[in-house]
Amino acid sequence: MTRKKRRLTLIGLGMLLLSAATALVLTAFQDNLVFFYSPSDLQTKPLAADQRFRLGGMVADGSVERDGQTIRFTVTDYAASTPVVFSGILPDLFREGQGVVTEGRLNAEGVFQATEVLAKHDENYMPPEVSDALQRTGKMPNTMTMPDSTPQTGS
Amino acid sequence: MPGDLMAAFSIAELGHFALVLALFVAIAQSVVPLVGAHRGDAAMMGMARPGAVALALLVGFAFCALMYSFIVSDFSVSNVFENSHTDKPMLYKISGVWGNHEGSLLLWITTLVVFGLAVALSSSNIPPQLRARALSVQAMITVGFLLFILLTSNPFERIDPAPFNGRGLNPLLQDPGLAFHPPMLYLGYVGFSMAFSFAVAALIEGRVDAAWARWVRPWTLVAWTFLTAGIALGSWWAYYELGWGGWWYWDPVENASFMPWLIGTALLHSAIVVEKRDSLKSWTILLAILTFGMSLLGTFLVRSGVITSVHAFASDPTRGLFILLLLVVSVGGALVLYAWRAPQLKGGGLFAPVSREGALLLNNLLMSTATATVLLGTLYPLIADTLNLGKVSVGPPFFDGVFVPLMVPAIIAMAIGPMLAWKRGDLRGALGRLWMAAGLGVAGMITVWLMRGGAVGDILASFGIGLAIWLFVGTLMEFGDRIKLFRAPLSESGRRARNLPRAAWGMTIAHAGIALIVAGVTASSAWKGEAVQTQAFGETVTVNGWDFTLLSAETFEDENYTGVRGTFRLSKDGEEIALMTPEKRTYTAPPMPTTEAAIHTTGLHDLYAVIGDPTADGKAFVTRLYFEPLVPFLWYGSAMLCLGGLVSLSDRRHRVGAPVRRRETQAAPGAKPARA
Numbered sequence: 001m002t003r004k005k006r007r008l009t010l011i012g013l014g015m016l017l018l019s020a021a022t023a024l025v026l027t028a029f030q031d032n033l034v035f036f037y038s039p040s041d042l043q044t045k046p047l048a049a050d051q052r053f054r055l056g057g058m059v060a061d062g063s064v065e066r067d068g069q070t071i072r073f074t075v076t077d078y079a080a081s082t083p084v085v086f087s088g089i090l091p092d093l094f095r096e097g098q099g100v101v102t103e104g105r106l107n108a109e110g111v112f113q114a115t116e117v118l119a120k121h122d123e124n125y126m127p128p129e130v131s132d133a134l135q136r137t138g139k140m141p142n143t144m145t146m147p148d149s150t151p152q153t154g155s
Numbered sequence: 156m157p158g159d160l161m162a163a164f165s166i167a168e169l170g171h172f173a174l175v176l177a178l179f180v181a182i183a184q185s186v187v188p189l190v191g192a193h194r195g196d197a198a199m200m201g202m203a204r205p206g207a208v209a210l211a212l213l214v215g216f217a218f219c220a221l222m223y224s225f226i227v228s229d230f231s232v233s234n235v236f237e238n239s240h241t242d243k244p245m246l247y248k249i250s251g252v253w254g255n256h257e258g259s260l261l262l263w264i265t266t267l268v269v270f271g272l273a274v275a276l277s278s279s280n281i282p283p284q285l286r287a288r289a290l291s292v293q294a295m296i297t298v299g300f301l302l303f304i305l306l307t308s309n310p311f312e313r314i315d316p317a318p319f320n321g322r323g324l325n326p327l328l329q330d331p332g333l334a335f336h337p338p339m340l341y342l343g344y345v346g347f348s349m350a351f352s353f354a355v356a357a358l359i360e361g362r363v364d365a366a367w368a369r370w371v372r373p374w375t376l377v378a379w380t381f382l383t384a385g386i387a388l389g390s391w392w393a394y395y396e397l398g399w400g401g402w403w404y405w406d407p408v409e410n411a412s413f414m415p416w417l418i419g420t421a422l423l424h425s426a427i428v429v430e431k432r433d434s435l436k437s438w439t440i441l442l443a444i445l446t447f448g449m450s451l452l453g454t455f456l457v458r459s460g461v462i463t464s465v466h467a468f469a470s471d472p473t474r475g476l477f478i479l480l481l482l483v484v485s486v487g488g489a490l491v492l493y494a495w496r497a498p499q500l501k502g503g504g505l506f507a508p509v510s511r512e513g514a515l516l517l518n519n520l521l522m523s524t525a526t527a528t529v530l531l532g533t534l535y536p537l538i539a540d541t542l543n544l545g546k547v548s549v550g551p552p553f554f555d556g557v558f559v560p561l562m563v564p565a566i567i568a569m570a571i572g573p574m575l576a577w578k579r580g581d582l583r584g585a586l587g588r589l590w591m592a593a594g595l596g597v598a599g600m601i602t603v604w605l606m607r608g609g610a611v612g613d614i615l616a617s618f619g620i621g622l623a624i625w626l627f628v629g630t631l632m633e634f635g636d637r638i639k640l641f642r643a644p645l646s647e648s649g650r651r652a653r654n655l656p657r658a659a660w661g662m663t664i665a666h667a668g669i670a671l672i673v674a675g676v677t678a679s680s681a682w683k684g685e686a687v688q689t690q691a692f693g694e695t696v697t698v699n700g701w702d703f704t705l706l707s708a709e710t711f712e713d714e715n716y717t718g719v720r721g722t723f724r725l726s727k728d729g730e731e732i733a734l735m736t737p738e739k740r741t742y743t744a745p746p747m748p749t750t751e752a753a754i755h756t757t758g759l760h761d762l763y764a765v766i767g768d769p770t771a772d773g774k775a776f777v778t779r780l781y782f783e784p785l786v787p788f789l790w791y792g793s794a795m796l797c798l799g800g801l802v803s804l805s806d807r808r809h810r811v812g813a814p815v816r817r818r819e820t821q822a823a824p825g826a827k828p829a830r831a
Contacts, residue, residue: 009508014520021524021561025531028556029549033535036546054548068689068770069777088687089398089767089779092748103550132546 034103039080040136047106055082055112056101064096075100075112077136082106086114099131167232170220171311177213177268178301180206184294188287189359200287207275207290210268210297218265221310222252231317234258234310240323242715242743250334251324256458256474257310259337263454264300266338266345267293270374274349281370288356289349296348299481307474326716326742326749332392336385340412343382344450347419349374351447354440355489358496363436368429371443373809375426379419380800386412387793398750398765400683400781402789405554410533411453414526419446421522424515432504432512432577437497438519444493448486449526455479456533510580514572521565528557555680566622566673569666570629574636588636589629596625607682619677627670634663661803668795675788684782691775699782701762702726703735708766708776716742718751721766721776725755737766761786 036054037045047053055075063074069088073096074081084102094100094117102114184206191199221234225248230236238255239248247254253262271293274286304310353371357363389412394402403409422442428435455478506512532549539547570592574585586593600621607613635641637659638651684699695704708721718740725733735753742749755762760783767777 006505006508010516013508013517017520017524021528021557024557024560025528028553029535032550032553032556034548034550036548066768066771068775069687069767089750089765089777092398092750 036101038077038136039075039082040077042082042106043080050105052103052105054101054103055084055114056099057082059094059096059098059100061096075102082112083110084112084114086117088117090117166220167224167229167311167313170217170224171309173213173217173220174301174305174311177210177217178298178305180209180213181294181297181301184210185291185298187291189291192284192287192291192359195284197283200283203287203290204275206294207268207271210294211272214261214265214268214297217311218252218261221258221261222249224311225249225252228321229317230319230321231313231315232310233312233314236314236318236321238324239321240715241320243324243329244714246331246334247324247329250328253337253341254324254328254333257304257308257312259341260300260304260308260458261310262338262341263345264297264304266341267297267300267348270346270349271297274374285353285356285360285367285370288359289352292352292355293348296352296485299485303474303477303481307477323715323742323745325745326740326747329742330392330396332388332396336388336392338385339381339388340385343378343380343385343419344412344415344453346374346378346381347415347422347443347447347450349378350422350443351485351489354443355492358440358489358492361496361499363429363440363500365430365433368426368439369808372423372426372430373804375419375423375443375446376800376804379416379423380797380804382412382416382419383793383796383800386416387790387797390793391790394786395752395754396749398752398779400685400752400763400765400779400783402679402786405532405551407533408457410529410554411456414529414533415446415449415453417522417526417529418442418449421519421526422446424518424522428512428515432506434504434506434512435516435519437493437500440497440500441493442519442523444486444489445523448482448489449530451478451482451486452530455482504578506577507579509575509582511572511575511577513580514568514575517568518565518572521561521568525558525561525565528561529554532557563622566626566669569669570626570633573630573633573662573666589632592625592629592632595628596621599624613681616677616681619681620674623670623674623677626673627667630663630666630670634659656808657806658803658808661799661801661806663799664802665796665799668792668799671788671792671795673792675785675792678785679783679789682784684784686780688778689770689775690778694775696778696780698762698780699784700727701732701782703762703764703778703780705776705778706734708769713740716740719766719769721764721778723753723764723778725762725764735762735764737764739766739768756787758787760784 034052034054036056037047038057039055042055057075057077060074060076060081063072065072071086071090072083073086074083076082084104086102086104101118102112103116103118104112104114106112184203188200188203188206191197191202221232223229224232224235225239226245228235228239228241228248230239234255234257235251238251238258243251251258253259271290274281274293275290350371353367353374357367386409389409390402393404394400422439425435425439425442429439455475458474458478504512532553535549536547539545570589571582571585574580574588575582600617603620604613604617607617637655638648640648643651686696686698688696690696690703690705692705692707695702697703702725704724704726706722706724708719710717710719712718718738720736720738723735723737724731725735733755735755737753738751740749740751741747750765753764761781763781763783765779767779769776
């Protein structure tokens with residue numbers, strides 16, 4: 001086999017793989033892209049029926065109600081709020097007045113049925129989507145520890 | 156004690172000073188040996204070795220200084236104040252050093268210079284020019300990161316007056332698994348810098364040959380082995396610490412470590428072709444550049460916080476920008492050099508598509524394609540956000556949907572490849588010798604499928620198990636072939652096994668490890684059993700035939716946390732197997748709750764229990780119970796990968812002299828390699 005022929009075979013194989021990968025990526029993208037909305041977005045942006053998406057904001061103070069493993073709470077960006085219901089054990093860092101991202105679907109009554117509540121490793125961390133959404137509504141709580149709020153250092 | 160305090164003061168300051176000195180040494184190191192190699196000036200090239208030693212001593216001193224500040228809880232150092240606490244156990248005071256941005260960056264640089272030191276001190280059969288150039292390139296990377304740490308992330312920043320106590324380390328990080336996870340990962344990430352430096356040095360020199368591959372491969376192997384261990388430790392930690400019974404989430408930070416692993420795996424295999432067949436040279440150089448590029452990208456993703464991740468720690472955009480700049484300059488520069496110089500690297504041996512080289516190339520193509528798809532999925536949310544396409548997240552279904560189909564051919568080929576001869580292989584012959592692997596694979600698939608009840612939904616997962624069996628048996632058969640097992644007297648086979656190159660042993664162990672991982676991944680994703688409920692005392696919940704009875708729950712206190720500990724009786728068919736005691740802890744510094752799952756392993760499967768909050772009347776708890784089939788196989792498989800890497804590393808050809816480099820005058824284009 002000559003050098004040229006070998007190169008052609010290799011390029012052919014590479015192209016074949018690349019197109020297969022592209023096809024895979026496109027199909028997977030079509031089904032699996034999950035969009036992020038804040039409670040305010042839900043009032044303005046149209047949603048396809050039964051669309052799976054992420055809802056993020058702050059857990060409203062005093063909104064958490066537990067009934068066995070079913071938990072109801074309200075996600076708010078201080079301009080709008082959405083009631084959420086979730087069944088299961090919440091991540092350790094879930095707390096009222098803290099940022100949260102949930103994934104699931106909106107039911108006919110306008111209640112967000114979360115199948116996932118995302119855990120964070122760091123109590124001071126706020127998902128960028130949430131802080132963006134809060135900044136847009138101008139409701140960023142100033143008590144919230146923002147990223148890189150290192151204390152004043154002396155040197 | 157004021158005396159101690161004074162000592163601590165000066166030690167942190169000295170650490171800072173050592174870093175500044177190291178910067179100047181690194182600047183000199185990145186210029187002098189390079190110029191020396193260009194001019195053929197032995198004295199200037201000779202600078203490389205003492206330079207590397209000085210760098211390692213200075214940075215090593217700075218690292219020890221920071222560790223000392225953590226150990227003596229010197230809260231006048233802002234980093235110690237932020238991340239430590241006097242009540243913390245010693246292990247976590249030490250691991251707190253790298254449990255934060257500044258400290259982990261210092262660990263990065265320390266690893267970088269230690270690798271430089273290792274190359275400087277390693278056996279002297281590397282030509283002085285190549286060594287000088289590689290160490291210069293390594294020093295350039297060091298300059299970049301030293302600037303980064305000194306300008307944006309000084310770990311020795313002071314607070315005046317010093318606070319009385321620190322804020323403590325994130326309790327999730329107070330765990331033995333995580334104490335060692337970052338250093339392992341960094342040894343892997345940063346280890347690829349050596350392959351990068353050698354690749355750039357070879358481009359400057361304009362020459363790549365079998366000898367080059369033989370020097371580069373051990374460094375790649377070291378990096379790959381550490382990275383494997385680091386990823387496995389992280390995954391194991393996520394499995395038992397996060398309390399969700401999952402071991403991989405396709406989280407951006409996990410992907411950040413997985414991408415260098417994938418492409419590093421490709422590099423590991425293509426370097427074999429360069430070494431044995433003097434072929435695929437420029438491709439290997441490109442892989443070496445890209446692998447380190449992926450390591451830098453991983454560092455960028457983790458440290459900049461541009462991507463939403465369960466791992467995302469509070470971070471600072473200017474730091475992200477700096478790493479991005481480092482990434483663009485180093486990888487961009489290397490790629491420009493590559494575009495300019497690579498055409499001069501003439502390929503050597505020709506080979507047919509069906510051959511050992513061909514199989515290794517297929518591995519390369521699949522691994523690089525997989526890396527590209529993971530990269531796309533990881534960066535897509537960032538791209539979409541920048542282009543105002545909305546805020547999206549790309550979750551596990553995407554990665555599963557793309558990654559799994561790419562791995563299927565890879566695993567099929569993985570059993571066949573080692574059976575093929577170099578240059579021109581006999582596919583039919585190889586398949587003929589693999590009949591038993593194929594037969595057992597199909598039989599295993601059908602058996603598993605029938606055992607699961609023959610449902611359509613189980614076909615794919617059963618196929619996964621079949622693949623694992625195919626690979627496992629195929630790998631063993633290839634090994635058996637080599638030592639003439641059952642075709643020669645056992646003593647003869649034993650002798651052959653002893654004389655087999657360690658690299659062959661390494662491959663067999665690692666490939667068999669992958670087979671175990673495939674089985675573990677398949678079974679645990681497809682057949683995991685899960686039950687979430689409110690469970691009263693004395694109540695039994697059955698998951699996949701295993702009975703979990705909640706017996707009691709009591710509160711308790713420890714050194715730096717309080718908690719609730721539940722006791723479950725785990726039984727099967729009425730027979731008690733074990734008592735399980737999951738905990739829910741609340742740490743005092745910083746105040747933060749964590750979940751400690753209880754895991755009982757049968758060696759084949761894991762049983763996993765988590766206790767949540769009590770109900771209002773306190774007579775029941777929310778509990779989460781899992782049946783985790785074959786999850787232990789993941790850890791066995793990962794251990795075998797690392798073992799395979801280490802065994803291969805001990806191959807004598809890495810220690811004894813590499814083949815003598817051909818003189819340039821003798822090197823004719825397309826000449827036969829020194830040895831096949």
